[in-house]
Amino acid sequence: MTESPDQQEAGKPPEPPELSERPEQAAEPETLEGGEPLETSEPGEVELADERSRRGSRLSPGARAGIPALALVVLLAIASFIPGIDLTASGSDAAAVRDLEAVVTGLPSGAPVLVDIDGDLGTYPEIRYATRAALADLLRQGANLAIVSFSPEGRAIAVAEIARLRDLGAGPGRLLDLGFRSGGEAALVQLAGSGIGPNPTGPLADALRKGGVGSFHLALVIGGADIGPRSWVEQVQPRLPDLPIAAITPSFLLPEVLPYRGSGQLIALVGTLPADLAYGKQVAAKGAAFGPGTFTDRSPSSGAIVFGMLVAIAVLLASSGGSLAGWARSAWRGARS
Amino acid sequence: MNGFFETGAVGTVATWLAVLVTLCVWSYLVGERGLLRIAQLLLAGLATGYLALIAIREVLIPQLITPVTSSSAHPELVIDLALVAVLVVGRWLPRRLVAVPAAILVGGTVGYALGGAVSGTLLPQLAAGMIPIAAGPGDALAGAIGVAITVPVMLSFLHGVPRGRLLSGVASTGRWLMLGGIGAWFGFLLLSRLALLVDRIGFLLGDWLGLLR
Numbered sequence: 001m002t003e004s005p006d007q008q009e010a011g012k013p014p015e016p017p018e019l020s021e022r023p024e025q026a027a028e029p030e031t032l033e034g035g036e037p038l039e040t041s042e043p044g045e046v047e048l049a050d051e052r053s054r055r056g057s058r059l060s061p062g063a064r065a066g067i068p069a070l071a072l073v074v075l076l077a078i079a080s081f082i083p084g085i086d087l088t089a090s091g092s093d094a095a096a097v098r099d100l101e102a103v104v105t106g107l108p109s110g111a112p113v114l115v116d117i118d119g120d121l122g123t124y125p126e127i128r129y130a131t132r133a134a135l136a137d138l139l140r141q142g143a144n145l146a147i148v149s150f151s152p153e154g155r156a157i158a159v160a161e162i163a164r165l166r167d168l169g170a171g172p173g174r175l176l177d178l179g180f181r182s183g184g185e186a187a188l189v190q191l192a193g194s195g196i197g198p199n200p201t202g203p204l205a206d207a208l209r210k211g212g213v214g215s216f217h218l219a220l221v222i223g224g225a226d227i228g229p230r231s232w233v234e235q236v237q238p239r240l241p242d243l244p245i246a247a248i249t250p251s252f253l254l255p256e257v258l259p260y261r262g263s264g265q266l267i268a269l270v271g272t273l274p275a276d277l278a279y280g281k282q283v284a285a286k287g288a289a290f291g292p293g294t295f296t297d298r299s300p301s302s303g304a305i306v307f308g309m310l311v312a313i314a315v316l317l318a319s320s321g322g323s324l325a326g327w328a329r330s331a332w333r334g335a336r337s
Numbered sequence: 338m339n340g341f342f343e344t345g346a347v348g349t350v351a352t353w354l355a356v357l358v359t360l361c362v363w364s365y366l367v368g369e370r371g372l373l374r375i376a377q378l379l380l381a382g383l384a385t386g387y388l389a390l391i392a393i394r395e396v397l398i399p400q401l402i403t404p405v406t407s408s409s410a411h412p413e414l415v416i417d418l419a420l421v422a423v424l425v426v427g428r429w430l431p432r433r434l435v436a437v438p439a440a441i442l443v444g445g446t447v448g449y450a451l452g453g454a455v456s457g458t459l460l461p462q463l464a465a466g467m468i469p470i471a472a473g474p475g476d477a478l479a480g481a482i483g484v485a486i487t488v489p490v491m492l493s494f495l496h497g498v499p500r501g502r503l504l505s506g507v508a509s510t511g512r513w514l515m516l517g518g519i520g521a522w523f524g525f526l527l528l529s530r531l532a533l534l535v536d537r538i539g540f541l542l543g544d545w546l547g548l549l550r
Binding site: 068072079122123125126128152155156179180182184185186189199230231233234235237238250251252253254255259262263264265272273303304305307308309311312315 | 454458
């Protein structure tokens, strides 16, 4: 964010941009509480502003820009001492893993589970490991999976995952492909109201048609595309309040779905790479089939993670190196003068 | 690494193709735009072809064409077919005629979204935001912080009414808090993209070069 010249002159902290403000409002004079217009063009006011500017300019722009970050750090430091607030990432990751494990372990053998694979092709690699771990864990637990997608990208991922699970030996009695449902949220509502429909075939499909959509013991939502955990909470949960919903999402969706976990609308939520890895390792420890290859082979290697971090830092430094050097040079000159 | 590729010759070809496309995209880092352009066009072409295939095979034929042409045809589907046809050739039809299916489409979408947002998000989140008195000090503080953030942010959307100094200050604070939230979201986005970079590097060093197995 950049300061306007007027703000820099006045020495005031920059005002954040008005969101969806009417253009004509900008031309209207600002009013006080009593509706009295503010007078800003008096000579005395200008001198006062100059005085404020001199006082405010004791801090350099860089230091002023760092004040919000410093305030945030102080706030977090204070909050970390308050009992009941867990700010450590490892704690929340461990809790997320525990939640999902408990949900899967609590399923009875043969329980039908509805899996919505609606990942985004661009972000799916982040949650691929956790998704496969969850599918492997569900199959190990004896659950029967019905896989559905509401986005074309999710369908592409679902087709690949279904083929992989079939190669691992999941037959039609354990794995049902419900296909792609067009219509977005309307299709979700239709699934919640009408069930799987007449098209799917096989013993699992017949059992699900007989028991209705209420026979599902769990809905596992793999998010990333337009239809994700939020859509499930908004469209399916009000219609099927007894169906628990768990979710695996890329980390960029966490700000959107974390409140649902906090309110209990999602019974489990795995959404960060450390949580993905931790969950996968827990499932691997149970000896779940994960193929092709062993479970460990499929996990992101620590070497790749370290190398990726170094590449990211190098790219950041290369892209901002010029401006950083200029800032350091001007700061050095300012200190000398 | 990603487990999508088979181990035989097909898998080898797929791995090499993926490596080539990855390197084409990364060539932009050294200023090469031609290869990136080829990769972009490849992605656009494949995505368009895939979407067309999905629309024809999994939507239009099984859900519209087949029911309409079968003996037990549903008459309401003929109306659906007519609405779809109007949308498809809408460019050459009067605007008022095209407005009918477009209005149904937009109205239906908004109706589902709004109803779900109220019953699935707004009301349950309001209920969850009400902290019981018996909760611990951490929950009480978290609730208070939540209220202290929510109120200024909502007031920052208050437009079109005269705002006093106090209200302006609160609204300005709300906008700053909102920017802080957007910054936090950007942090999550950066983390997500970093995970993708790790995956690609793992693919190149593991699946392709075999260094990280």
